[in-house]
Amino acid sequence: VGDVYPHPTCAAVGSFDGLHRAHRYILGRCGVLSDELKTLVITFGEHPRRDGDLLFTTEEKLEALEEMGVDAVLLLERKDMALKAEEFVSLLITHLRVRRLLMGYDHRFGRGREGSPDWLVARLKDYSFETYVFPPLKYDGEVVSSSRIRQLLKEGKVERANLLLGYPYRITGEVVKGEGWGRRLGFPTANLKVPPEKLLPADGVYAVLVPQVRRYGVMHIGARPTLNLRRSVEVHILNFEGKVPEKLKVHILARIRGVMRFPSPEALREQIRRDIELMNSIINRLATL
Amino acid sequence: VGDVYPHPTCAAVGSFDGLHRAHRYILGRCGVLSDELKTLVITFGEHPRRDGDLLFTTEEKLEALEEMGVDAVLLLERKDMALKAEEFVSLLITHLRVRRLLMGYDHRFGRGREGSPDWLVARLKDYSFETYVFPPLKYDGEVVSSSRIRQLLKEGKVERANLLLGYPYRITGEVVKGEGWGRRLGFPTANLKVPPEKLLPADGVYAVLVPQVRRYGVMHIGARPTLNLRRSVEVHILNFEGKVPEKLKVHILARIRGVMRFPSPEALREQIRRDIELMNSIINRLATL
Numbered sequence: 001v002g003d004v005y006p007h008p009t010c011a012a013v014g015s016f017d018g019l020h021r022a023h024r025y026i027l028g029r030c031g032v033l034s035d036e037l038k039t040l041v042i043t044f045g046e047h048p049r050r051d052g053d054l055l056f057t058t059e060e061k062l063e064a065l066e067e068m069g070v071d072a073v074l075l076l077e078r079k080d081m082a083l084k085a086e087e088f089v090s091l092l093i094t095h096l097r098v099r100r101l102l103m104g105y106d107h108r109f110g111r112g113r114e115g116s117p118d119w120l121v122a123r124l125k126d127y128s129f130e131t132y133v134f135p136p137l138k139y140d141g142e143v144v145s146s147s148r149i150r151q152l153l154k155e156g157k158v159e160r161a162n163l164l165l166g167y168p169y170r171i172t173g174e175v176v177k178g179e180g181w182g183r184r185l186g187f188p189t190a191n192l193k194v195p196p197e198k199l200l201p202a203d204g205v206y207a208v209l210v211p212q213v214r215r216y217g218v219m220h221i222g223a224r225p226t227l228n229l230r231r232s233v234e235v236h237i238l239n240f241e242g243k244v245p246e247k248l249k250v251h252i253l254a255r256i257r258g259v260m261r262f263p264s265p266e267a268l269r270e271q272i273r274r275d276i277e278l279m280n281s282i283i284n285r286l287a288t289l
Numbered sequence: 290v291g292d293v294y295p296h297p298t299c300a301a302v303g304s305f306d307g308l309h310r311a312h313r314y315i316l317g318r319c320g321v322l323s324d325e326l327k328t329l330v331i332t333f334g335e336h337p338r339r340d341g342d343l344l345f346t347t348e349e350k351l352e353a354l355e356e357m358g359v360d361a362v363l364l365l366e367r368k369d370m371a372l373k374a375e376e377f378v379s380l381l382i383t384h385l386r387v388r389r390l391l392m393g394y395d396h397r398f399g400r401g402r403e404g405s406p407d408w409l410v411a412r413l414k415d416y417s418f419e420t421y422v423f424p425p426l427k428y429d430g431e432v433v434s435s436s437r438i439r440q441l442l443k444e445g446k447v448e449r450a451n452l453l454l455g456y457p458y459r460i461t462g463e464v465v466k467g468e469g470w471g472r473r474l475g476f477p478t479a480n481l482k483v484p485p486e487k488l489l490p491a492d493g494v495y496a497v498l499v500p501q502v503r504r505y506g507v508m509h510i511g512a513r514p515t516l517n518l519r520r521s522v523e524v525h526i527l528n529f530e531g532k533v534p535e536k537l538k539v540h541i542l543a544r545i546r547g548v549m550r551f552p553s554p555e556a557l558r559e560q561i562r563r564d565i566e567l568m569n570s571i572i573n574r575l576a577t578l
Contacts, residue, residue, distance in 0.1 A: 029419075032321070105413035118411035124394035124424045130318075132421045135413045 005072070010034040010100040011092065013042040014107050015146065018055030019064045021166040022104065022137035022144040027068050029132065030102050037099055038071040042092075045075030052230075054197045055146060055153075055165075060172065085110030085119065093128065102132045106145075139164055156202035156255050168209065168251035171198065173233060175248050182234060185269050189220070189234035190244045200231055204258045205275055207282045208235060208250040215240045218272075218279055219250060222259050238276065254282050298361070299323035299389040300381065302331040303396050304435065307344030308353045310455040311393065311426035311433040316357050318421065319391050326388055327360040331381075334364030341519075343486045344435060344442075344454075349461065374399030374408065382417065391421045395434075428453055445491035445544050457498065457540035460487065462522060464537050471523060474558050478509070478523035479533045489520055493547045494564055496571045497524060497539040504529045505572055507564050508539060511548050527565065543571050 012030045016023045030039050043065075045058055056064065058075065065073050074096065083091065088110045092098040101120075109115040117133040124131060136143040144164045152161035153169060162168045173192025182189035194200065206219045217237040235250055256278050262268040301319045305312050319328050332354075334347055345353065347364065354362050363385065372380065377399045381387040390409075398404040406422040413420060425432040433453045441450040442458060451457050462481025471478035483489065495508045506526040524539055545567050551557040 035321075105410070116411070117413070118407040121394070121410045121422050122405070122407035124406070124422055127424050130421065130423050132419065133410045133413055134419050135416050 005040070005096045007038040007071075008036075008097045008099045009040040009072070010037040010102070011040040011042055011096060011098045012102040013092075013109065014104055016041065016043045016056075016061060016065070017146040018149055018165055018169075019061070019068070020055075020144050020146060020149060020164055021139050022134070024068070024166060025137055026102050026104060026134055027065075027070065029134070031069065033100055033102070033132065039069075040072045040074060040096060040098070041065050041070050042074045042076065042096070044081075045077055051196045053150060053199055055149060055169070055199055057172075057195045057198055060170070082111055085115030088115060089120070089123070089127065098129050100130045100132065102134070104134050105136060139166075150199055153199055153201045156204050156258070158201055158206060158252050158255050161201075162253075168253055169201070170249060170251050171200070171233065172247060172249045175244055175246055178232075178234060182236060185265060185272065187236045187269075187272050189236045190248055192233040192235060192248055192250075194230065194233055196230060200233065201252065201255070202258075203231065205256040206252050207254045207256055207279045208252050210235065210237050210240075210248065210250055212245045212249060213237060213240055213242065216253075216279065216283055217250065218256070218275055219252065236272075238279070253286055256282070295386075296327040296360075297325075297386045297388045298329040299326040299391070300329040300331055300385060300387045301391040302381075302398065303393055305330065305332045305345075305350060305354070306435040307438055307454055307458075308350070308357070309344075309433050309435060309438060309453055310428050311423070313357070313455060314426055315391050315393060315423055316354075316359065318423070320358065322389055322391070322421065328358075329361045329363060329385060329387070330354050330359050331363045331365065331385070333370075334366055340485045342439060342488055344438060344458070344488055346461075346484045346487055349459070371400055374404030377404060378409070378412070378416065387418050389419045389421065391423070393423050394425060428455075439488055442488055442490045445493050445547070447490055447495060447541050447544050450490075451542075457542055458490070459538060459540050460489070460522065461536060461538045464533055464535055467521075467523060471525060474554060474561065476525045476558075476561050478525045479537055481522040481524060481537055481539075483519065483522055485519060489522065490541065490544070491547075492520065494545040495541050496543045496545055496568045497541050499524065499526050499529075499537065499539055501534045501538060502526060502529055502531065505542075505568065506539065507545065507561075507568055508541065525561075527568070542575060545571070 010030055010033050012026050014023065043061065062073060092101065103117055105117060107117060121131055140163055149161045149164050158169060171192065171194055173194040175190045176193045178189065178191030200221055203222045208217045208219045210217050215237045217235050220234045222232055235248065256275050260271065262271065299319055299322050301315050303312065351362060381390065392406055394406060396406060410420055429452055438450045438453050447458060460481065460483055462483040464479045465482045467478060467480030489510055492511045497506045497508045499506050504526045506524050509523045511521055524537065545564050549560065551560065
């Protein structure tokens, strides 16, 4: 977005990490409310969160917002987050030409999280934009929030997390050379290098979909012997003989089991066979949903 | 509205006195936002304002809201206005099934005007409705508000008031027997009995439209000799020979002049002729707008 955005906008402001059901609801309303205005999402680029705790990389966020049909995205930088709430509002009006502003009830903006929806609404006398504030969205009995989804993923509760997300949690990684033990066992795996900011679910084995090659797969997430490395992410694609894409996307469908230790390669091979069997039953269950 | 309103609603809450441009804008958004919900207006029935200070009688308000295509109207009574803000919100959720709530930035509700839009937004964590708050609407350089329109009318600035209203200010009154001096002068007038709560513009002579008989007219508002009576409202309909409706509606288009004293009936008759001439030039001007 340039210095002065040329079109008057209907803007949604928020972290939009994961673009879960509540985020999608707000963006849907943004579309409904936009009329002749351009839709704009104002969100974090460099997120202040610590590594390994984001549902989306910036690239994934932009891709997901584009899929939602948003006209423009403003990625806030660290320096923007140092703005006072008043300065942030002036940015909205002057530089982004915001006429309608949508946000969740829990959104905070400005230095020290000074700006809240009620802070803004109390000042509407002096501002020229309509403010739309959305209450908590409940799904299947609980409030949908990025932090709740993060917590579920960290506990390995992928299916529940997916329910709140509204789609299967995704990981994208560069395929890098692994240690080759999978191949030696008869189950070749693609080793994914996942960006450091991206949240990985709890260690364990997961049923995944690999949309690029239209196959299901089994993904193993686990600690590496060398502790200063990021946890390993390995994907065995079922019934697949072709070339694995250089950048692999996986949709995580369900958790199969936790991490186990095996007394022998045979025991591990046997477990992997059982994992794949379980995987097939999971696929059948998913297919009937 | 019964004890429990049967449909989930998209509700606009406010005084809506006069249903001016900003009110109409909010009701328009209410329609856009309603989707599958029923639209509901929550407003004052017995307004706490003092007499002679309302742009709308309750009847006029209901008629105007119906014209706007609102599905239902809840007229709050004096006892409802004694509710605490918290109780009012509980009424919205439980009895009116409000899913989306629209209000102006300056709306206050609950005992002692405790509830403001920001008060409400700060509590959205616990509530289940979307809250849409609208900033001041400016028209022709000034903020549109009922109190500003009242002030303009009291100063006789009817044309400016009409600009902010978005339509000509209207008066409805029962035609009652007058003193007959108009008829004796050759200009028969209908004397209107206007409900006591209705605001009358400043004393003077106004150009009006009488839509029921499709004629223009000259309206005189003035003090009565007997001071404990409401100010007199007399309408002379131009070029009209038929029967005047029992309940007459007039649209006030423009102010012709203030109240004058006349040394003789002839001087008054002469002035009335000049008023009608001026009236005709006003009509021509209005026709070219």
